[in-house]
Amino acid sequence: KQWYKRRVRSYNFLEIYVLNPETHGVANKRYTDYEVRLKTNLPIFRIQECTVRRRYSDFEWLRGELEKESKIIVPTLPGKALKRMLPFRGDDGIFEEEFIEERRQGIESFINKIAGHPLAQNEKCLHMFLTEAVIDKNYIPGKVRN
Helix, strand or coil, X not given: CCCCCCCCCCCCXXXXXXXXXXXXXXXXXXXXXXEEEEEECCCCCCCCEEEEEEEHXXXXXXXXHHHHHCCCCCCCXXXXXXXXXXXXXXXXXXXXXXXXXXXXXHHHHHHHHHHCCCCHHHXXXXXXXXXXXXXXXXXXXXXXXX
16 A cells, blocks of 8 residues: 655645724814734735734824725725714714624725735835834835845
């Protein structure tokens, strides 16, 4: 009898989840941030598992950087919800649970479309966004090499 070693195929994967929204502050200083969790075995990412917290404005920053620096067509973000920010509303506006959940789903879809694009995966801004606790907005744009 011949014994064959079974070869286990390993597949590349990239998983990004946007979870656990939290609202901070009071009155006009309130904001919501989201946990962004990365899990991957792609060689381009030096960190394989990481969790950071990001505000909607951080997603806007990333989108703007990719539009300036990369050759990809950057997907849109869920809208700013300006009407929900008006004063004297009868509800919590942008801090309503339903709105926060819709936005969470939209930004999760956005970040997965971007991070799944091979050209975007080379951009320093994406790596910083996914792996650094604080985004250095004065960074020098460029490509990541693995």
